[in-house]
């Protein structure tokens with residue numbers, strides 16, 4: 008970077024007035040290759056009290072990153088931020104939260120409002136986070152809404168407001184704590200031009216009246232010129248120039264700055280480079296991947312499918328691979344049996360496959376080109392083995408039967424048994440603890456449901472169905488109850504519900520915190536994701552093995568096997584739900600002083616509610632799909648009826664018990680689905 012592009016110190020703010028100072032702030036992110044890439048590069052900047060300073064620059068120039076250093080949403084790699092002379096890097100967690108919830112407000116490009124809260128509660132959020140009473144925060148929020156021209160909208164939800172109104176709510180929330188510093192990250196860019204102008208005027212009047220020091224990120228030069236007292240221009244993370252709009256327009260630091268503000272001048276000057284040619288404004292276009300030329304014809308012909316693999320087309324390689332093996336087998340078989348039709352068909356197929364591979368691998372590609380040696384070796388070895396297999400059908404078994412060792416199997420199985428025996432003795436108290444805990448839950452649910460008179464359970468279910476999904480589901484639930492009662496499945500249904508209920512409860516207790524951990528810690532995600540993949544691909548019966556090995560038979564191992572089976576979707580959907588919470592909403596809470604716990608319970612979990620409910624639904628359905636398998640190890644319930652019917656080849660009884668299981672899955676599924684629909688309706 009040329010020296011002239013980075014003035015070492017911004018001295019255009021007078022010392023006495025300075026409320027905010029950035030000293031040599033640098034933020035470097037590690038790139039994939041490992042070398043750090045500075046998003047912000049040694050920025051020095053001073054901001055005067057009550058000043059509106061616009062951070063300007065093209066996309067990717069580091070504006071948002073720099074802005075987030077001021078409330079420590081981002082920590083600098085080096086350098087420091089001082090507020091009234093005090094370095095904020097030294098603040099304790101509590102002092103930092105105090106700073107955020109009392110002195111700094113923040114407004115986001117996509118508003119960062121919480122869709123599950125009313126407008127009033129959104130505005131009151133910063134006060135709620137610092138523990139103000141409801142009366143105080145609602146009074147303050149109502150005042151701000153009035154100031155923003157939104158009186159009467161407090162009880163509405165954000166989705167009921169226009170974009171401009173939503174940003175007014177965002178502004179009201181940022182101002183509700185009477186901050187003396189306001190950070191705004193492209194606050195007007197998501198609004199249409201008329202609304203934008205209107206809101207800009209309103210915003211300017213408000214911050215001038217209240218004397219708030221404002222840093223506003225924008226990439227719109229006209230907006231910066233219209234609003235700013237001073238503009239700081241960033242390019243590739245460096246501060247290129249700072250000064251009043253007039254200074255920037257009249258004496259731009261270089262041709263690029265001049266270009267940037269060209270449209271804001273009364274008559275746009277045309278910039279010429281040294282040779283006199285008109286210079287274009289540099290655009291920040293994504294770097295195009297270099298185009299890799301196609302293979303030469305002889306290479307493509309010789310390599311065949313391996314050429315496709317070398318061009319990064321793995322899927323087509325395997326298609327070509329299978330086609331060539333089939334073609335070879337047909338042709339060689341034809342030669343061996345003197346069937347010339349087979350020979351012709353085989354050779355035609357081979358030629359077609361080669362030609363397709365040839366033409367596809369001749370096209371230039373934009374992806375990285377990999378080696379062809381290994382795919383070619385695999386192809387040649389496989390072709391040789393196929394030819395050999397066709398020509399010598401009755402000879403050696405060495406390539407047809409994998410060499411097996413029963414002795415190795417028995418030894419390994421014995422070691423596993425030894426390990427299980429050892430862990431049962433060593434961790435006896437832990438095993439007893441698990442057994443007691445699981446048994447308490449399952450027996451607790453079973454005895455409660457069994458103790459209650461059946462009409463109480465039935466009425467509660469019908470009422471729940473009616474309230475959550477309406478009359479149709481209430482009638483379906485009544486019919487289901489009638490079916491279960493009339494055919495004598497009531498007691499077995501209670502046993503099944505106890506099994507499923509305790510499994511779902513335990514899966515929730517383990518799955519939700521694990522899902523949260525996965526969402527928040529990439530390391531945990533990398534570690535556990537392969538395990539979850541394995542868990543979700545195992546057949547249901549396999550889950551019985553660890554449960555029986557460690558916990559023998561009965562209801563406890565049945566619940567444990569069910570929990571292991573049904574846990575993965577609960578973890579995954581919790582993690583997914585938390586990861587999908589809009590970044591603006593999370594940042595808004597943190598920027599206004601939320602602790603990690605407050606961020607989780609007030610923002611992330613409520614916004615992940617849909618995903619959590621889907622997880623619970625999946626867990627219920629999967630637990631119910633395990634009841635027949637669990638009955639094999641003594642879980643009882645409706646699964647036992649199905650199993651007995653199967654054993655005695657009584658299809659009719661099996662069907663009736665099976666339908667009872669389906670009904671147990673259907674009703675909670677409908678209730679949850681309808682609750683999801685209601686939630687979607689509320690927020691869209």
Ligand SMILES: Nc1ncnc2c1ncn2[C@@H]1O[C@H](COP(=O)(O)OP(=O)(O)OP(=O)(O)O)[C@@H](O)[C@H]1O
Nearest residue numbers: 036045046064065066067068069070071072073226
């Ligand atoms: N968490 C991150 N990890 C790696 N690189 C990042 C991260 N955040 C930002 N960057 C990179 O830092 C540079 C500056 O990003 P930043 O978002 O601050 O730019 P900007 O000027 O605000 O752009 P825009 O106007 O598009 O929001 C970009 O190259 C971006 O890719």
